[in-house]
Amino acid sequence: MTAESSSSKRDPSSDGVTLRRLLADPELGLTLTCPGEPGALDRPISWVHPAEIADIAMWSEPGEVLLTTGTNFPTEPMDAADDHALLVAARKAVGLPARFTDEREAYRQWCDCYVSQLVQAGVLAIGFGVGVKHPSAPAALLDAAARGGLPMFDVPLRIPFLAVVKTVSKAIADRHDETMRRSLLMQRQMLKSASGEDPLHGVISTMARLLGGWAAYVDADGTVVDISNRTFGKQAQDWAMRLAAKAAQSQANPALTTVFGVQNGHSCCACVVRDPSASSGGSVGGSMAGSGAAIGGRGGVLTGIMVASAPRNARTDVQLRSLTMAAADVLSVVVPRLQSSGRRIGRLRTAMFAAFADGQGETLLPMAGELWHAVPRPPLRLICVDGDDVVDRLYEVMDSGGIIPESGAAVFGVYDRRLWLIVGDDDASEVLGALCMRDDCDCGSVICPSWRALKDGFASAVQDMYRIRLNGEGREFADISAHELIHAELAVAYASELLAPLRRLPRQESDTLMATIRELFAVSFNVGAAAKALGVHRHTVENRLSKIERVLGLDLRQEASRVRLWIACSFLRG
Known part of the structure; x- marks a missing residue:
């Protein structure tokens, strides 16, 4: 029996309280307003998080349900005195431009971005408290939730958020011991794998085994450094680049240091690995250079991205996100040490070859x-x-x-x-x-x-x-050819520098002296032959030669000086 088939027969309630169980509680009277994507209602809830701040995504964790009354949300008709200011603040909080011309479109964009960041952070659902400020959840927010596959439900005015929190808290407490044991066991296995002879591969292989899927580490150049199953190398690169692109679009919103999604029936998660000891002031090289500021800007410099995938079901979705982030934390220590060790070994190898030579x-x-x-x-x-x-x-x-x-x-x-x-x-x-x-x-x-x-x-x-x-x-x-034996770029610079005093002379005089130099080289510095070729007296060539030596600071009786001048004349441009 495959992992997918066995998980499909599991009772969702066995994994703790789910949205479906929470909505079915008659004492709470919650009303589902957006069902989300298939299977979303059967995912286990890790916690319920009441909050009214607009950038709540950065404080959210996978498996949480967000409860809000929308106090800091502008009303959808945009007819309240402070609605415009609230919309500006809300857009800025999710990384959107503060300025806009179309209020309706600006409101829709904000809702889409707000929901998208919650989904990327792993939030399971939004519980909207109606009757406090908004008579109902804004339609644009419901539409955005539908597009993002995020469930939404109404919390009636008579039910305090604390009642919802207590219900979930009690259900979670019932499974606390087992969850803690399983979590500690996985963390222990992850840390143990990082202490082996090959810590990077140890973390990757352990991650894949715990998930029943595959795991990979992709460096800042987009190269798959280690992967548990080479078949998924291209997929690992794609998810790493997807995180880089999302982070760049989010204008350095730290909530998007993790990206989650579904592909071919498998859940996939990518999480940034940083070097916390390195300064983030420099640029990040490689294929992800354009996203370096966004995904490496806080908590250290980007070293790579941890990518993992597992067969999709209610239990493994939360586990996948948590394990991927835990593995990224472990690799943030392992990878810089490996890189430092690699550079040290590289220097020792260079020294060894110098000794061989x-x-x-x-x-x-x-x-x-x-x-x-x-x-x-x-x-x-x-x-x-x-x-x-x-x-x-x-x-x-x-x-x-x-x-x-x-x-x-x-x-x-x-x-x-x-x-x-x-x-x-x-x-x-x-x-x-x-x-x-x-x-x-x-x-x-x-x-x-x-x-x-x-x-x-x-x-x-x-x-x-x-x-x-x-x-x-x-x-x-x-x-x-002789020219191939000389570094052309250096020779051009040398020619320009050596002949500069000669070329600063009046144009006619400079041209005459350059013509004399070329003719002297043509006849192997035979003054008489050069004079005959130029149609002037021998003494004229001798006088020109003396001036050339004086202006350039060369003694052309020496072979070395002649070679230097020949190189300069051969590579002179302009």
């Missing part, structure tokens, strides 16, 4: 087991990987177990702005094959008979990488 790595090999899962045995293959914006990304892939040979024996790290990988020569074809399948990087390799031989292998691996790149273009090293 200096021929000192063999003495550090005993500590390699603390930095990598397994260390390969000679003969070794040293692999160099390079490419625009790919080094850090590939490092993370390898750190997660990707591209690493099936044997698991691999040493890798970032050194000198390149990614380096050392594997056994028997595993080299597997790794190089995976790298060659990518079109965003270049790689080269060299066989090293021992760890000590790595010192000479670094330059050879880089040479092999360039050789492979040139061969792909149908060229060899001999075909490389």
